[in-house]
Amino acid sequence: MTSKQETYEYYLNLGHSLAWDQEWEKAVNAYARALQERPEDPDPYKYLGLALMQVKRYNDALKVLMKAHKIAPDDPVPLERSADVLERLGRLKEAATQYVSVAEIYLAQRDIEKAIGNFERATLLTPGLLQIHFRLAQLYERTGRKRAAVLQYLTLAFNFQRSKDRDRAMQAIERALRLEPSNVQVLNAKRAIESGELMAVPQLQESHPQDGKPTAAAEAQQALAGEAPAASAEAHVAGPLGEATEKALANLAEFLLEGGLTTAEAQAIQGIELQKIGENAQAVQAFQAAEKQGIRHPALYMCLGSLMVTLGQWQNALQYLERVQDAAYAAGVAHGMAQAYVGLGQVRTAAEQFVRALQLADLQSAMNPDEANQLTAVYDELRLAVRQMQEYDLAETCNEFNRWLSGADWKVRIPQTRRAIDDRLRGGGRGELLDIVKDPSVVEALTRVDEYIRRGLYTLAADEAMRIIEQQPTSLPAHQRVAQVLMEEGMLQEAIAKYNVVINSYLARDDRVNAAMILNEVIKIAPMDINLRLSLIDLLEREGDEARMLDEYIGLAGTYYQLAEVEQARDTYLAAFRLAQRLNAPVEKRVEILLRLADIYMTRLEWRQAQRTFEQVRELVPTDDKVRRELVEIHFKLGNPIEAMRELDNLLRLYAQSRRGHLILSTLESMVEARPAEMGLRSRLAAVYQQLKRIPEAIAQLDALGELQLDAGLIQEACATIKQIISLRPPNVEQYQALLSQMGC
Secondary structure, eight states: OOHHHHHHHHHHHHHHHHHHTTOHHHHHHHHHHHHHHOTTOHHHHHHHHHHHHHTTOHHHHHHHHHHHHHHOTTOHHHHHHHHHHHHHTTOHHHHHHHHHHHHHHHHHTTOHHHHHHHHHHHHHHSTTOHHHHHHHHHHHHHTTOHHHHHHHHHHHHHHHHHTTOHHHHHHHHHHHHHHOTTOHHHHHHHHHHHHTOOOOOOOOOOOOGGGTOOOHHHHHHHHHTTOOOOOOTTOOTTHHHHHHHHHHHHHHHHHHHHSOOOHHHHHHHHHHHHHHTTOHHHHHHHHHHHHHTTOOOHHHHHHHHHHHHHHTOHHHHHHHHHTOOOGGGHHHHHHHHHHHHHHTTOHHHHHHHHHHHHHHHHHTTOOSHHHHHHHHHHHHHHHHHHHTSOHHHHHHHHHHHHHHTOSTTHHHHHHHHHHHHHHHHHTTOGGGHHHHHHOTTHHHHHHHHHHHHHHTOHHHHHHHHHHHHHHOTTOHHHHHHHHHHHHHTTOHHHHHHHHHHHHHHHHHTTOHHHHHHHHHHHHHHOTTOHHHHHHHHHHHHHHTOHHHHHHHHHHHHHHHHHTTOHHHHHHHHHHHHHHHHHHTOOHHHHHHHHHHHHHHHHHTTOHHHHHHHHHHHHHHOTTOHHHHHHHHHHHHHTTOHHHHHHHHHHHHHHHHHTTOHHHHHHHHHHHHHHOTTOHHHHHHHHHHHHHTTOHHHHHHHHHHHHHHHHHTTOHHHHHHHHHHHHHTOOTTHHHHHHHHHHTTO
């Protein structure tokens, strides 16, 4: 440990002790002293900032904490403390902005609770942050806190209504009703907005067990258990198709009543009445008669398309639904076309239409473009998963999708399932989507398992995962969770064995992408497991992914080296270098491999191999002075002083060209100190001293050089050196002149 490091640790620990004793002024001085030793380290800034806050030097604390944030932008603590400082200084708007930034960092770290806390703080300091209220509502929904989410949606509705945005206010109310359809405060707010009256200021409602209502804790547990709230009364049991049909019937009637009552219009009105009472075949005849007599309207085609689906006339259904060019019916059209394609046996096209229907239905509740983009991203992933499915799985999947889109609670079920899928994606579970799509019932159960793991309730998590496996033994995501629990509980070997089962199962399905993804994750957990790395390399080789193979070869070689299996490490690095050359990998990658190889050769005292390896690096990076210096040392070790001097001259020339003259001197001084008997080193150091007008040091080096030459019997060379000393006019020049005479020079 260096003296500088010792000083740093001393003052940092002193600051901690003083802070513990509440001696904040002294702690400030100690932390400031530690900071001087390590100005690039964020820790002393954080501690100093806290100490400055304690002595109420808020402006100084703010500067120090912002410096810490600049050094470590992913650490939320300095930013959080700076927000606290801004709040104390009364700069509330800036503090709110800072709290939002802190929340974003916590979200990136998947710490939802701390993110929520900072978002809440921001809304308290600056009311009217609509985007933050919306983010809070989403987070509360994800964590099962329906009552808190409802309050945020009410707050949004309140603000939208005050800004005369009735549509968005109603959207917020609908989101709240979806969570709690019988909530009195929400129902009153809805009535107020519909009647044009101002809604009341939203208030947090506490649940009381004596009223027969669940407590907040019970409510959260109910959400964790996957129980859905009651459905909105407005949801049509036939899903988007039924809803679009109902809307089309109303719109068509309105359109017809605006004109005169012609024969065509009478036929269409008759069709409407017949469809309402379920006389479907007769309704078709009436509508088609109206169409022949000139009625052309998207609502008419919507009604006819829906009827054809009901009657099982699939081709006719598609023809009419394709003619519905009105965005208001888009979700219903997609739903109807999906059912028609299932009827025709075209399950792949049907699945695409089902996903489109799900997306369009879900997008109807999106409150802003950002949310719409987030929803679209989830459905894009779902669409990709469906495209990867085998034909024999698609029929069952289409049935599941149709189940999502029907029943009294489909408007609740769709966003719940989509949020669960989104959680899978956020948790890196992209590879699970295929299993989830095949059997969506596993989504809620997996969500519970992940929530238990997040809370550290590993026994509950394992039990829930095993229940999934009992029902569906081939559910790989469930097996993956069991492995994760084993890993969290420190049962490393058992976890790896379980992961291997999952990986091999994916490989048996020829799903190499997911197998590779899991292998990568397991290697992060158990980086020293050679077999895992070999499996991944083999898998990547089969995939033809040579670029990733190269990285894995380097990782494998590093693992061998750490396990002291040096020969295997060397051979693996050599294989990696051959692959890098074949791929024409970036120079940096090839240099990385060669330097690690050189390190192995140096450790094994294989100087000749090390020399060749460093020379390869020199060819790739001619300006790398460290490599050239290593070559100088290796040539000396091999007893090649001439080659060493040649390499040294090239190194010194490199320093001169890059205007790093100070390195010329320091390099020569250190080399002379290490090898005082090397005449070439002393002559070069003497020349540098002479150029720098440091005559006494130059004379000292020449004097030592002359003695070495005399000892080696190099009389002529020694004479030349003594003459050079005399030319520098040393104080004892007579002695050198006498020596020159004695030598007969």
